[in-house]
């Protein structure tokens with residue numbers, strides 16, 4: 287556990303609702319819509335993650351796991367608040383946020399039972415962790431991005447890497463009567479299903495956003511989406527390595543020297559932006575939604 291990063295909840299407001307931008311990513315509607323098509327699901331997702339892990343805080347005795355759940359819940363609560371503001375911005379741009387949130391909620395409600403919800407949380411956390419590694423590992427990626435969005439995504443990416451191991455720690459600490467191989471197969475199948483469902487919803491949301499922006503989803507637009515996803519910036523291809531790593535039996539989330547470098551870089555960028563000191567005295571208290 288020595289290489290487990292410190293989880294620092296940072297209560298920062300980015301005020302995206304007051305300055306929505308449909309082309310915040312390099313002035314490019316399609317790149318922005320692809321990220322927004324995923325981002326619009328985050329408030330539903332993050333409330334689901336907190337509700338999935340927090341019940342175990344009363345059952346698990348390992349102090350490291352308990353501390354991880356507490357830091358995790360605070361970070362995700364702040365993310366939820368800022369992504370609700372983000373979604374208010376998407377609403378102001380004329381997007382069908384309610385419809386997109388309803389679909390995300392339906393997808394998450396398919397997970398039945400406490401353990402299954404933790405497995406789904408692990409799967410989505412691994413997706414956000416993979417995205418975050420890609421963001422923090424390529425600082426030039428966000429160089430020409432609208433500054434308010436760049437700050438929000440850097441902050442979110444940093445905290446996703448800091449807490450990437452928590453859901454897996456909880457999963458491994460939950461007692462189960464199932465043999466290890468059955469638990470492993472269940473985790474891998476869930477991961478594949480969740481990745482397919484999230485990508486499908488994000489893409490459909492992006493199409494809907496493009497149409498709501500007054501542009502048709504022509505063959506040319508679809509090909510350009512493919513280029514963005516697969517080639518440059520490679521929104522999906524860049525995630526494959528970290529996602530595949532999580533399919534290793536016994537995988538316990540991120541950590542290690544590579545993540546330590548990413549975290550150091552993220553903390554330095556936030557400090558340079560004047561958003562948060564590199565060293566915090568203690569996590570600040572904050573809202574944890576019920």
Ligand SMILES: [Fe+2]
Pocket residue numbers: 332361362365442446
């Ligand atoms: Fe988050």
Ligand SMILES: [Fe+2]
Pocket residue numbers: 362411414446449
């Ligand atoms: Fe997270």
